[in-house]
Every structure is written in structure tokens, then in C-alpha cells.
Amino acid sequence: MNRNKFFIDGKIAVNRRLINEHYLMTVVISDNFPKPLPGQFIMVRLKGRHEPFLSRPFSVYQYNHQDDKVFIQILYRIAGKGTRILSELKRGVILEISGFHGHPFDILPHASNVILIAGGVGVSPISYLASHYKDNIHNTDMRLSCYLGAKSAKHLLGVETLEMSCSSVEISTDDGSSGYHGMVTESFACNVAAYRPDQSFIYACGPASMLKRISEILCDYPIPCQVLLEQRMACGFGACLGCTVEVNGAGEMKRYVRVCTEGPVFNIHDVIWE
Ligand SMILES: Cc1cc2nc3c(=O)[nH]c(=O)nc-3n(C[C@H](O)[C@H](O)[C@H](O)COP(=O)(O)OP(=O)(O)OC[C@H]3O[C@@H](n4cnc5c(N)ncnc54)[C@H](O)[C@@H]3O)c2cc1C
Numbered sequence: 356m357n358r359n360k361f362f363i364d365g366k367i368a369v370n371r372r373l374i375n376e377h378y379l380m381t382v383v384i385s386d387n388f389p390k391p392l393p394g395q396f397i398m399v400r401l402k403g404r405h406e407p408f409l410s411r412p413f414s415v416y417q418y419n420h421q422d423d424k425v426f427i428q429i430l431y432r433i434a435g436k437g438t439r440i441l442s443e444l445k446r447g448v449i450l451e452i453s454g455f456h457g458h459p460f461d462i463l464p465h466a467s468n469v470i471l472i473a474g475g476v477g478v479s480p481i482s483y484l485a486s487h488y489k490d491n492i493h494n495t496d497m498r499l500s501c502y503l504g505a506k507s508a509k510h511l512l513g514v515e516t517l518e519m520s521c522s523s524v525e526i527s528t529d530d531g532s533s534g535y536h537g538m539v540t541e542s543f544a545c546n547v548a549a550y551r552p553d554q555s556f557i558y559a560c561g562p563a564s565m566l567k568r569i570s571e572i573l574c575d576y577p578i579p580c581q582v583l584l585e586q587r588m589a590c591g592f593g594a595c596l597g598c599t600v601e602v603n604g605a606g607e608m609k610r611y612v613r614v615c616t617e618g619p620v621f622n623i624h625d626v627i628w629e
């Protein structure tokens with residue numbers, strides 16, 4: 356199979372509600388489904404159904420290869436019609452999956468501090484990235500520190516999975532019911548001065564307001580940072596222009612780029628935050 360592009364059927368093995376509007380779906384694929392790179396995404400739609408017609412983009416949360424089967428998990432939140440329909444699907448239903456879309460995160464094998472910041476379902480690509488570092492980068496001097504935010508202790512997702520890969524997981528909750536009392540960005544801001552910019556690298560995924568706040572914090576601390584944008588998409592392969600965002604170009608120039616093809620991973624200071 357071509358490592359870079361495929362269209363494939365996947366059968367739902369498990370689709371269960373975790374908390375509130377958040378679900379975890381495990382899809383079994385009998386083919387030799389290649390492993391996506393961290394930051395790449397898949398487009399998912401219901402096979403043979405025209406409502407919703409368009410596929411929806413998701414990050415892969417976990418990937419496991421056993422015998423001749425591949426199990427992929429997506430962690431998702433009901434955001435609208437498509438994800439609501441997804442949440443109602445039962446075991447055995449066939450999905451159409453296409454991928455791998457987009458540019459992956461840069462991997463920094465020699466960084467001393469890899470800092471991960473996740474909010475909401477942004478924990479999915481961040482967790483997958485953390486597993487990638489743990490499994491593939493054998494640098495004993497590297498510290499993998501994660502900052503994970505949620506509304507309350509009840510809304511925290513993926514803590515145990517992150518703890519398996521990271522040196523530390525700093526939790527913050529808006530209501531103070533677990534960990535730091537406040538936004539994940541402010542928990543990170545408390546520690547940012549301790550990271551040497553030339554030895555550190557940040558990855559972040561979460562609501563746009565969270566990413567914007569990180570960009571403000573990093574104006575004073577020039578640590579390189581990549582963000583994954585969870586933009587609404589229609590086609591997923593560059594044809595419809597439905598996913599464009601404005602970024603800084605050369606000099607004073609600004610330009611529009613497609614998140615599905617030029618992203619979804621961007622350098623944080625390239626994005627123009629509204
Ligand atoms: C690369 C990538 C990875 C992603 N990974 C995940 C993941 O792992 N888990 C996850 O849960 N989600 C993920 N998402 C987001 C997910 O794709 C969307 O939540 C999903 O497509 C929503 O589809 P829907 O049909 O349920 O909602 P839609 O009906 O498409 O609406 C979603 C929300 O957007 C609002 N909206 C509608 N139109 C517009 C508009 N023009 N502009 C702005 N907002 C609008 C709606 O009011 C609604 O609140 C990812 C997105 C990207 C791009």
C-alpha cells in the first residue's frame with residue numbers, strides 16, 4: 356500500500372461514551388494500515404450514507420498492530436451533526452477512512468525539554484505524539500513534560516495514556532477540582548522561564564483561544580512551538596478552500612493557506628490569531 360495516501364474501510368469495534376459529550380471509538384482495519392506520523396489526520400465518513408455527505412477530520416489517538424489487523428482509536432467530542440451521528444454508531448458499522456492528510460509535527464530527537472500542551476480533544480494528537488517520542492526517541496537526557504487542561508476533574512481526558520509516555524503531567528482545571536486552579540496556559544506560564552529556548556520545543560493543540568494565549572506568552576520567551584489547528588474541513592485534500600487560515604508571509608505580507616494541505620501543523624508565530 357502507498358504509505359502516504361489510502362482509502363480504506365474500517366469496522367467499528369467499540370464506540371463508547373467517556374464523559375459528557377466525549378467518545379472513544381476503536382476501528383478495526385484488516386488491511387496493513389500504515390502508521391500515521393504524529394500530527395497527520397484521517398478523514399472519516401459513514402460508508403454508503405449520504406448524510407452527512409462530507410467526511411470529518413480526526414487525529415489518531417492510538418494505533419496498534421496485531422497479527423494482520425490494525426486497531427485505531429479516535430477520541431472525539433460531539434461538535435455538530437457529523438460527530439453526533441458518529442456517536443450513535445454501533446459495533447460492526449463500516450466507516451470509510453482516507454489519509455494520511457497533512458504535514459506532521461517536526462520531531463526533535465536532541466531537545467532536552469519537549470513540552471506538550473493540550474486542551475479538550477487536543478489531547479488526542481498530543482498523546483499520540485507523546486507515544487511517538489517514547490517509542491522512537493531514545494534520548495535519556497530528554498524530559499517530556501505535558502500540561503493538560505480541562506474544565507473540571509470530571510472533564511479530564513487521556514491522563515493515564517499521557518502518564519505512560521511523559522516524564523510529568525501537570526493537570527489544571529478551570530474550577531480547581533484537580534491540579535492547578537486555572538487555565539492550562541497559566542499553569543504553563545508559571546514554569547515557562549525554567550525552559551531554555553535553545554534546548555526546548557513546544558507542541559500544542561486545543562481551542563484557538565488557548566493557542567492564542569500561548570503565542571502571547573511566547574513573545575517574551577522565544578521557545579519554538581508548533582500548533583495543530585482543528586479547523587473545520589470539507590474535502591481534506593486541498594480542493595474546496597473551506598479550511599483556509601491567514602498566516603504571516605514574507606515581510607509585511609499576509610497570505611491564506613489551507614489547513615488540510617499546508618497544515619494542520621503550523622509554527623505558532625506564523626498564524627494570525629484573531
Ligand atoms: C486535523 C484535525 C484533527 C481533528 N481531530 C479531532 C479529534 O481528534 N477529535 C475531535 O473531537 N475533533 C477533532 N477535530 C475536529 C472535528 O473534525 C470537528 O469537530 C468535526 O469535523 C465537527 O463535525 P460536525 O459535523 O460534528 O460539526 P459541524 O456541523 O461541522 O459543526 C461543528 C461546530 O462548528 C460550528 N460551525 C459551523 N459552521 C462554521 C463555520 N463556517 N465556521 C466556524 N464554525 C462553524 C458549528 O456551529 C458547530 O459548533 C479535528 C479537526 C482537524 C482539522
Ligand code: FES
Nearest residue numbers: 591593595596615
Ligand atoms: S478542506 Fe478542502 S481545501 Fe482544505
